[in-house]
Amino acid sequence: MAKRNFVTIERHIIEEQMKHPEATGELSKLLTDLSIAAKIISREVNKAGLVNILGVAGGENVHGERVKKLDVFAHDLLFGMMDHGGQLAVMASEEEEGVMEIPPDKRVGKYVLLFDPLDGSSNIDANVSIGTIFSIFRRVTEGGGPGGLEDCVRPGVKQVAAGYVLYGSSTMFVYTAGEGTHGFTLDPSIGEFLLSHENIRIPKRGNIYSVNEGNYPYWSDGLKRYVENLRSEQSPIGKPYSARYIGSMVADVHRTLLYGGVFLYPADAKRPNGKLRLLYEANPMAFIVESAGGKASDGAGRILERTPEGLHDRCPVILGSADDVADAERFLREERG
Numbered sequence: 001m002a003k004r005n006f007v008t009i010e011r012h013i014i015e016e017q018m019k020h021p022e023a024t025g026e027l028s029k030l031l032t033d034l035s036i037a038a039k040i041i042s043r044e045v046n047k048a049g050l051v052n053i054l055g056v057a058g059g060e061n062v063h064g065e066r067v068k069k070l071d072v073f074a075h076d077l078l079f080g081m082m083d084h085g086g087q088l089a090v091m092a093s094e095e096e097e098g099v100m101e102i103p104p105d106k107r108v109g110k111y112v113l114l115f116d117p118l119d120g121s122s123n124i125d126a127n128v129s130i131g132t133i134f135s136i137f138r139r140v141t142e143g144g145g146p147g148g149l150e151d152c153v154r155p156g157v158k159q160v161a162a163g164y165v166l167y168g169s170s171t172m173f174v175y176t177a178g179e180g181t182h183g184f185t186l187d188p189s190i191g192e193f194l195l196s197h198e199n200i201r202i203p204k205r206g207n208i209y210s211v212n213e214g215n216y217p218y219w220s221d222g223l224k225r226y227v228e229n230l231r232s233e234q235s236p237i238g239k240p241y242s243a244r245y246i247g248s249m250v251a252d253v254h255r256t257l258l259y260g261g262v263f264l265y266p267a268d269a270k271r272p273n274g275k276l277r278l279l280y281e282a283n284p285m286a287f288i289v290e291s292a293g294g295k296a297s298d299g300a301g302r303i304l305e306r307t308p309e310g311l312h313d314r315c316p317v318i319l320g321s322a323d324d325v326a327d328a329e330r331f332l333r334e335e336r337g
């Protein structure tokens with residue numbers, strides 16, 4: 001397909017919607033509102049370096065205004081942008097213990113939004129890329145009232161859309177609604193996300209592995225053997241893979257999506273379910289990676305088929321190029337015997 005110029009995210013979302021005559025436009029409005037929230041968060045994140053001049057987070061700025069921590073700002077902004085559109089029945093956030101009901105004076109819709117408002121925010125002071133991650137379900141509870149926990153605690157295969165925003169050297173919005181994974185780059189001069197990565201396809205095999213090797217002493221023997229193989233001339237490509245680890249999930253997953261290879265935050269002796277959250281980190285990233293032709297495993301099976309128990313469940317994550325993830329599963333399976 002010839003490269004299309006100046007396709008805004010709004011146009012792309014509508015074009016995708018038009019492929020489904022039964023669509024009401026509510027999901028399109030939801031995704032569009034998320035892209036607006038992303039622009040506002042991007043502006044604040046890009047000012048973060050100036051906070052110390054303008055006023056420290058948690059303190060007051062030169063105008064005497066309270067300066068929120070960026071992750072609290074992103075959380076509050078997302079809720080405030082999304083609570084009145086009429087598309088949502090309930091929301092949930094990494095920053096809130098329980099679900100967040102739609103205010104009684106706002107219209108309730110048929111969708112459910114879960115998000116990690118600013119993942120990797122501990123990296124902000126080092127100017128490392130960070131991100132917002134979101135996951136969208138249809139509600140399962142009946143009636144026009146607010147949704148609840150049962151609408152949120154659902155297996156990833158039930159997602160209708162998922163995406164992330166990467167606040168990096170440029171700001172990118174990447175989403176899937178189940179028909180391909182598409183990336184948009186913010187052009188700050190016009191304030192629009194423009195289609196830059198249409199129908200991303202992750203390479204079947206890569207040459208990069210991404211994991212926090214500081215956890216090596218706690219890894220299972222199978223995982224140690226897997227990573228040692230990648231670091232050897234017996235690796236699947238006949239030479240050692242390159243090691244890349246940013247420590248910010250959205251950045252590490254984005255690189256894996258574009259370049260291939262494997263990203264791991266596996267189970268270990270300290271964390272039997274890994275560190276990353278199932279509902280608003282692992283599931284959306286798994287949907288995105290699978291929609292791009294990759295694979296996303298908890299070490300034993302598809303992340304998307306994992307049955308959650310609670311809103312903040314953790315989940316081991318091994319995702320990326322299909323052949324690389326299959327190799328990791330095989331090493332872990334052989335270990336289990």
Ligand code: P6P
Nearest residue numbers: 119120121122212247248249250
């Ligand atoms: P570690 C950031 O704190 C985060 O939640 C993810 O974005 C990232 O992948 C992971 O934790 C990094 O964790 O233990 O390697 O510092």
